[in-house]
Amino acid sequence: MSNPSRTVNIKTNVVKRILKDVEVAHIDIQDAKERVQARIDNQEDEHEIEHQKFVLKQHLRALPDALRRLQQASDDLQSIVDNPVYEGLPELESAKPVLESAKEILQKEQSSNAPKNGHA
Numbered sequence: 715m716s717n718p719s720r721t722v723n724i725k726t727n728v729v730k731r732i733l734k735d736v737e738v739a740h741i742d743i744q745d746a747k748e749r750v751q752a753r754i755d756n757q758e759d760e761h762e763i764e765h766q767k768f769v770l771k772q773h774l775r776a777l778p779d780a781l782r783r784l785q786q787a788s789d790d791l792q793s794i795v796d797n798p799v800y801e802g803l804p805e806l807e808s809a810k811p812v813l814e815s816a817k818e819i820l821q822k823e824q825s826s827n828a829p830k831n832g833h834a
Contacts, residue, residue: 722794722805725787726812729784729788732784736777746769749766749769749770784820785820794809795810
C-alpha cells in the first residue's frame, strides 16, 4: 500500500477538482442560456441561434458526467475516511469538509433535478 497520507491528499484533491468542474458546468450552462436568449432577442440568423442551442446542449450533457464523477470520487474518499487504516491522519481533517461539500452539492443536484426531468 502506498503512503496513507499521500492517498488521502490525492483523493481529497480529486474531489476538489471535480467540485470545480461542477461549478464551471453551471456557469457555462447559464452563459449559454443567456447567449441563446440574446440571439433570439436580437433576431439574429437562425443558424447562429441553432449553433448556440447546440453549445447549450453540450454543456447540459457535461453536468451529469461531472456529477457522476463527483459521486464516485466522494464515495472513494468516504471509504478512506471510514477505513481504520487511515484513522488519526491529520489529512483527514482537510478531507472531511471537502467530502461534506460534495455531499451537499450532490443532494442539491438530486433535489433540483427531480422536478425538472420531464422538462429538460
